[in-house]
Structure formats: C-alpha cells, structure tokens
Amino acid sequence: MEIVVFVCEESIEGILTGVYDAWVEALSSGLGHAHCRLAVNNGNDYNLELFCSYRDTPADTVKAGKVIRTLRKRLGEEVYECLCYAMASREPDRAEAVYRTIVAGLSMEQRYRVLDKVTDPHVARCFELKRNVGGEIHRELEFLRFKELENGVLLAKIHPKNDVLMYLGPHFSDRLPSENFLIYDTNRRKALFHEREKDWYMMDALELDEEMAGRISTEEEYYQDLFRMFCRTIAIESRENRALQRQFLPLYFRDVMPEFAKK
Amino acid sequence: MFYHVSMSTEKKELSEKNTVKYPAAVGAGQLSVMEKLRILTDAAKYDVACTSSGVERKGSGKGMGNTKFAGICHSFSADGRCISLLKILFTNYCIYDCRYCINRKSNDVERTAFTPEEICELTMNFYKRNYIEGLFLSSGIIRDPSYTMELICAAISRLRRVYRFEGYIHVKAIPGADPEIIYRLGLLVDRMSVNLELPTAEGLRNLAPNKNRSMILKPMRQIQNGIVNSKEEVAIYRNAPQFVPAGQSTQMIIGATPENDYQIVSVAEALYQKFGLKRVFYSAFVRVNEDRMLPALPGGPPLLREHRLYQADFLLRYYGFGAGELLSEDRPNFNVLLDPKCDWALRHLELFPMEVNRAPYEMLLRVPGIGVKSAKRIVKGRRLGNLQFDDLKKIGVVLKRALYFICCNGKMMYRTKIDEDYITRNLLDTENKRPPQPDLIDGREVTYRQLSLFDDVTAAGMVPPPGGQICAGAR
Numbered sequence: 001m002e003i004v005v006f007v008c009e010e011s012i013e014g015i016l017t018g019v020y021d022a023w024v025e026a027l028s029s030g031l032g033h034a035h036c037r038l039a040v041n042n043g044n045d046y047n048l049e050l051f052c053s054y055r056d057t058p059a060d061t062v063k064a065g066k067v068i069r070t071l072r073k074r075l076g077e078e079v080y081e082c083l084c085y086a087m088a089s090r091e092p093d094r095a096e097a098v099y100r101t102i103v104a105g106l107s108m109e110q111r112y113r114v115l116d117k118v119t120d121p122h123v124a125r126c127f128e129l130k131r132n133v134g135g136e137i138h139r140e141l142e143f144l145r146f147k148e149l150e151n152g153v154l155l156a157k158i159h160p161k162n163d164v165l166m167y168l169g170p171h172f173s174d175r176l177p178s179e180n181f182l183i184y185d186t187n188r189r190k191a192l193f194h195e196r197e198k199d200w201y202m203m204d205a206l207e208l209d210e211e212m213a214g215r216i217s218t219e220e221e222y223y224q225d226l227f228r229m230f231c232r233t234i235a236i237e238s239r240e241n242r243a244l245q246r247q248f249l250p251l252y253f254r255d256v257m258p259e260f261a262k263k
Numbered sequence: 264m265f266y267h268v269s270m271s272t273e274k275k276e277l278s279e280k281n282t283v284k285y286p287a288a289v290g291a292g293q294l295s296v297m298e299k300l301r302i303l304t305d306a307a308k309y310d311v312a313c314t315s316s317g318v319e320r321k322g323s324g325k326g327m328g329n330t331k332f333a334g335i336c337h338s339f340s341a342d343g344r345c346i347s348l349l350k351i352l353f354t355n356y357c358i359y360d361c362r363y364c365i366n367r368k369s370n371d372v373e374r375t376a377f378t379p380e381e382i383c384e385l386t387m388n389f390y391k392r393n394y395i396e397g398l399f400l401s402s403g404i405i406r407d408p409s410y411t412m413e414l415i416c417a418a419i420s421r422l423r424r425v426y427r428f429e430g431y432i433h434v435k436a437i438p439g440a441d442p443e444i445i446y447r448l449g450l451l452v453d454r455m456s457v458n459l460e461l462p463t464a465e466g467l468r469n470l471a472p473n474k475n476r477s478m479i480l481k482p483m484r485q486i487q488n489g490i491v492n493s494k495e496e497v498a499i500y501r502n503a504p505q506f507v508p509a510g511q512s513t514q515m516i517i518g519a520t521p522e523n524d525y526q527i528v529s530v531a532e533a534l535y536q537k538f539g540l541k542r543v544f545y546s547a548f549v550r551v552n553e554d555r556m557l558p559a560l561p562g563g564p565p566l567l568r569e570h571r572l573y574q575a576d577f578l579l580r581y582y583g584f585g586a587g588e589l590l591s592e593d594r595p596n597f598n599v600l601l602d603p604k605c606d607w608a609l610r611h612l613e614l615f616p617m618e619v620n621r622a623p624y625e626m627l628l629r630v631p632g633i634g635v636k637s638a639k640r641i642v643k644g645r646r647l648g649n650l651q652f653d654d655l656k657k658i659g660v661v662l663k664r665a666l667y668f669i670c671c672n673g674k675m676m677y678r679t680k681i682d683e684d685y686i687t688r689n690l691l692d693t694e695n696k697r698p699p700q701p702d703l704i705d706g707r708e709v710t711y712r713q714l715s716l717f718d719d720v721t722a723a724g725m726v727p728p729p730g731g732q733i734c735a736g737a738r
C-alpha cells in the first residue's frame with residue numbers, strides 16, 4: 001500500500017489542517033489511517049522515502065476549526081490542551097504523534113481517557129512532548145524578565161526552543177493589566193502585545209526596533225542593580241553550591257536575567 | 264474582588280488605627296535604599312521559607328498581580344536556594360537577644376529600617392519586571408511586639424490599598440503581639456508564619472531567653488482558628504474576607520540544639536496534625552555568632568541532615584507515612600547514606616516485590632522510585648492494559664531504584680536477590696553520587712523539582728546493576 005504523507009505548515013493550524021486532510025483521505029480511499037502519515041515542513045526535517053507520495057497541505061482556518069471543535073467535544077478539554085502543547089513543540093514528529101493519538105482516542109470507548117493509554121507509543125510521545133513544552137512555558141514564567149523602556153513599555157525578549165509565546169499571554173495580561181508590555185520571541189520573530197486594560201494579541205514576522213528597545217527608562221538600571229544586589233546578598237556563603245544553582249537555573253536562560261549580568 | 268472585600272472591612276479600622284507614626288528614631292532616610300536593601304536582605308537570608316504557593320487568585324483587573332497555586336520561583340541564588348519572594352526584614356533593630364541570631368541586641372551590626380514607601384516601591388518595581396512573586400516581610404522587634412506588628416501592618420496595608428498590589432504576601436507574625444493586629448494583618452496577606460525557632464521547649468529556653476514555647480504556640484493557634492473560621496464564612500458568604508488563604512507555615516533550626524531526628528519529625532507531625540500547618544521548614548544551623556552556648560560546626564551547616572528531614576517531611580505530607588514508621592526511640596536518626604523511603608523499604612522487604620499491575624495506590628507510593636505522579640499514572644494506565652517495564656519508564660518511574668521492589672506481570676526486571684545487603688549496596692551506587700539537595704523549592708517545581716529528590720525524574724540511561732542480568736521476561 002502506498003503511503004500518503006501530508007506535509008503540514010509548522011503552526012498548530014497547519015498541523016490540524018493536515019489532520020483534517022489525512023482524515024478525509026483515509027476515509028475516501030477506503031484504505032484507513034494506516035495509509036496516511038503526517039510530517040511538518042520545517043525546511044528540511046522530513047526525509048523523502050520510497051513508496052510514499054507527498055502532499056502539501058496549506059493551513060486552512062476552516063478545516064482546523066472543524067478539527068478543534070471535534071477534539072473539544074469528543075476528546076474533552078484536557079486532551080485538547082495536551083495536544084495543543086504537543087503541537088507547540090519543535091520536534092519534527094509532533095504532527096504524526098498528534099494525528100495517531102487522535103485516531104486512537106476517537107476509536108476508544110472511553111475517549112477522554114486516551115492520555116492514560118501509556119502503552120500506545122504515540123500517546124506516550126504526545127505526553128512527553130506536552131511535558132517538555134509545559135516545562136518550558138513554566139520556565140519562561142519564572143525566568144523571563146521585563147525591562148522598562150523610556151516610553152513606559154515593558155519589554156521582554158525570549159528565545160524558547162518550542163513555540164510557547166502564546167501561552168504566556170493569559171498569565172502576564174492577568175497580572176499586569178495596567179501595563180503596556182511586549183514579549184518578543186527572537187527565534188521566531190513573533191511578538192505578543194498587551195495594551196493597558198485591553199486584550200493581548202500576537203503578531204508574526206516582526207522585526208524588533210532595536211534602537212527603540214535599547215532606550216530604557218531612567219529607573220531601569222537602578223532596579224536592575226537593586227535586584228542584582230538582592231540576589232547576591234540573599235545567598236548564604238557557607239551553603240554555596242553553584243552546581244545546584246546551575247541544575248535549577250541552566251546557563252541557557254541567564255543572558256536575559258539582570259541578576260546574572262556581569263557588573 | 265479580593266481587595267474590594269478586605270477594603271470595606273478594613274477602611275474604618277485603618278482610619279482609627281493609623282495613629283502609629285513611623286518612628287523617626289529608627290534612622291529611616293539616612294541610608295540609601297541600596298544600602299538598606301543590602302543590610303535588610305543580609306539580615307533576612309537565614310529565614311528559610313521562600314515559597315509563593317498555596318493560593319490561586321486571578322487579578323481584579325484594577326491593580327497589579329495575581330497568585331498561582333503552585334507558586335513560581337524566579338531565580339536561584341549561589342547556594343542553590345530558590346528566590347521567589349522579596350525576602351527582607353522591615354528592620355534589623357531588635358530588643359531581644361536570641362543567641363543564634365545575627366540581629367540580636369548584643370551584636371554590633373549596622374542597623375536600619377525601611378519606610379513603608381520604600382517597601383512598596385521595591386515590591387512593585389521588582390514585581391512588574393517579573394523578578395519576584397511578591398513580598399516576604401519579617402522583622403526584628405522595635406519597642407515591643409505589638410508596636411512592630413502595627414508598623415508592618417501599616418506597610419502591608421499601604422501596599423495592598425494604595426499601590427493595589429495583588430501578588431503574594433507572606434508575613435511573620437511576632438509572638439506576643441496583640442491578637443487583634445494579627446487578625447487585621449491576616450486579612451491582608453496570603454500566608455503567615457510563626458517561627459517555632461527550635462524543636463523543643465528546652466532548646467528554646469537555652470538559646471532564646473526572651474521567648475518561650477507557649478508564647479509561640481499562641482499566635483499559631485490563633486492563625487489556625489482564623490483560617491478555619493474564615494473558610495467556614497467564605498463557604499456561606501462568598502464575599503467574606505479571606506484570612507491567610509495560603510495557610511500557615513513555620514520553621515525550626517536544625518543542629519543548634521541536641522534533639523534527634525525522631526524528635527524533630529515527631530514535632531513536625533504534631534504541627535501538621537494539631538495546628539493544620541501547610542508547611543514546616545527546616546534550616547540547617549549556620550553559626551553566625553560566637554557564643555559558648557552554640558555548638559561548633561567544623562563541617563559547616565548540617566545540610567545532609569536537613570535534606571533527610573525534607574525528604575521525611577514529604578513522606579509525611581504526600582506519601583501517607585507516620586513519623587513512627589520512619590524512626591523510633593531505638594533508631595532515632597536517619598540513615599546518612601539512604602533516603603528515608605529506601606531505608607523504610609529495606610526494613611520491610613517482606614512486602615516486596617510488589618506487583619505493579621495490582622498493588623493498591625497507597626502501596627505503590629511506598630515503593631522507592633515511584634512518586635506521587637507516577638503512582639497516579641500507573642493506576643490510570645493499568646486500567647487500559649497490563650503495564651510493562653518499558654511503560655513504567657515512560658511514566659516516569661525511576662527504575663534503577665524501583666527494580667528491586669517491583670514486578671510486572673509476575674516477573675522482576677532483572678534476576679535480583681531480595682536481600683537487604685545486596686539491595687543496599689546497589690542502591691548506594693546511585694544514591695551516593697547525589698549532592699545534598701536544597702530545601703526550598705517552590706512552585707509547580709515543588710512537585711516537580713522537590714519530588715525529584717526521590718522519584719519523579721525519569722532515569723536517564725539505565726545501567727543493569729552489578730551482577731544483574733536482563734531478564735527475558737521483562738521485554
């Protein structure tokens with residue numbers, strides 16, 4: 001049997017469109033889901049295989065929306081959320097893992113329990129991806145730092161491995177409702193905006209105005225210095241343990257943290 | 264909504280009570296804020312608790328801040344401890360002379376105090392930059408406990424009402440302060456704690472001449488009752504003000520006085536059961552003062568002992584163990600080499616190996632290498648099919664520890680002996696390489712990082728134990 005590989009765009013919408021198209025193909029060909037596979041187009045990450053035909057699936061809001069409604073209704077919010085996290089992963093096999101998990105879930109009697117099916121390798125993979133993405137989201141909530149610009153805007157630059165930016169929106173807009181803030185993903189050139197007392201929104205393909213981003217408020221350096229001093233003073237000398245500190249706070253995050261700036 | 268409520272009850276009290284003027288005598292304004300922050304952070308650093316957990320609250324939309332149930336850590340200091348709250352003293356002036364304390368009256372150290380304004384500005388500005396989850400305010404005692412508590416209350420109410428700060432606030436209640444002030448403060452903050460200081464009344468008598476046990480237990484009881492009453496009221500009137508919604512904690516110093524581990528764990532157990540505490544913190548004694556009453560600690564603070572106590576504390580709170588199961592009069596101290604859970608399992612080998620596909624949840628929790636999360640996933644997962652060792656690994660079971668104690672479908676992973684010496688030797692190979700872990704970890708990280716002290720971290724790279732063989736039945 002020839003296998004059709006549906007090549008999706010990287011976004012969640014793209015992957016869900018792939019799920020939709022694969023589903024249609026599986027049913028209409030009469031060959032079932034074994035006949036379909038999903039891959040993500042991130043430039044180079046899928047190896048062309050023999051006996052496979054490749055089909056591009058441009059992201060389609062309507063198709064993705066239909067899949068979302070089905071997932072929420074038939075697998076439940078918890079599963080849906082897990083799949084969303086998994087799709088935000090950067091791992092190339094994420095689309096396939098999500099697709100197979102959906103297939104497994106919809107064929108089960110207790111559909112909303114699909115995540116408990118740890119013996120299914122695709123479910124286990126989704127769970128693993130979700131755990132990684134969830135961990136990274138949490139680390140951004142911990143270690144992301146805002147700096148105050150001259151115009152009062154709070155700016156944070158992040159460089160997450162997975163596409164977690166949109167998961168930061170609800171958290172920060174709830175805690176900083178009266179601030180204008182901007183979180184910028186330097187890896188993906190995406191930004192999350194929040195305007196005072198309004199809802200947050202995202203923008204793709206955006207260059208950060210570095211000149212503007214460099215003009216910090218008069219108080220900014222003062223508070224950075226204060227916090228750096230606080231962090232240094234709070235450590236107990238006779239308990240020093242740099243290895244432990246590194247274990248909890250990998251060097252990877254420290255470049256955006258003022259307490260680790262060399263001063 | 265939260266503030267809305269506390270404001271209405273509090274407004275009139277404040278106008279009456281706000282008669283306490285900020286004491287000019289404590290030297291406010293003479294030093295720069297930078298200097299004050301250095302001094303009052305340095306003076307606060309021996310306080311252990313830095314958690315921001317216990318209460319989930321959305322922002323009202325009108326102020327700044329919210330709280331997450333699991334808490335969030337924002338940084339880690341050079342000693343590997345988490346930084347979650349702006350942990351400072353209001354002042355390091357003190358009329359008492361506790362022998363273990365850097366701020367005691369007889370010490371010649373630089374003294375200062377924050378103004379309420381300074382505390383508010385620091386908290387707000389750190390918070391909005393995502394440096395902290397909130398404020399942890401403690402204090403030395405100026406004039407008397409009630410006077411000091413009133414000053415703290417004024418600063419906190421300014422932070423809540425004028426600055427509209429809705430993030431996490433933890434304050435220390437000072438034993439001996441007027442219960443009415445403690446009550447008022449409890450309506451403004453998320454967590455309150457009273458330091459037990461030392462595990463026994465006798466230790467306290469020797470090292471803290473101005474304090475005594477009953478004076479400490481009194482506010483602890485008051486806060487406990489306040490929390491219970493407030494919960495009942497909130498259940499009836501949804502808008503009733505919440506009193507200390509994130510619960511009460513305490514801390515004690517380990518190794519300054521001669522109590523054994525069994526005494527300490529029993530005290531902790533009693534605090535959880537009789538005072539409804541959320542957390543008990545243990546702080547390895549750091550010798551900051553020259554004093555003949557204090558023990559010399561040539562090896563530095565007793566970090567490993569502290570670590571064992573935190574592990575045991577987890578077993579009390581989440582794993583259903585009792586203090587008397589872990590230690591006894593005859594065996595009053597923890598095993599230096601093995602964590603308390605492994606130690607317990609080795610003394611109960613008759614219960615093992617346990618069949619993972621059938622053992623009740625409570626028993627799974629007792630298996631070394633299986634944590635709360637993995638035990639839950641095992642119970643869910645096995646409903647949908649028989650679990651194999653591979654599945655356990657994916658679930659997050661630390662097989663290199665668990666393998667001596669479990670079987671899947673009647674088979675153990677390797678051919679191992681169920682023999683105390685043999686298992687101990689093999690376990691030590693993994694255990695010994697572990698550095699002493701930190702005490703204070705917050706947040707979702709409590710479940711993730713701190714539980715990882717034993718169990719919930721996936722074992723990377725499984726090596727068969729010396730002498731072990733891959734059992735054909737396992738795969």
Ligand code: SF4
Nearest residue numbers: 357359361364367403
């Ligand atoms: S009361 Fe005792 S422990 Fe507290 S600051 Fe004063 S001297 Fe230190």
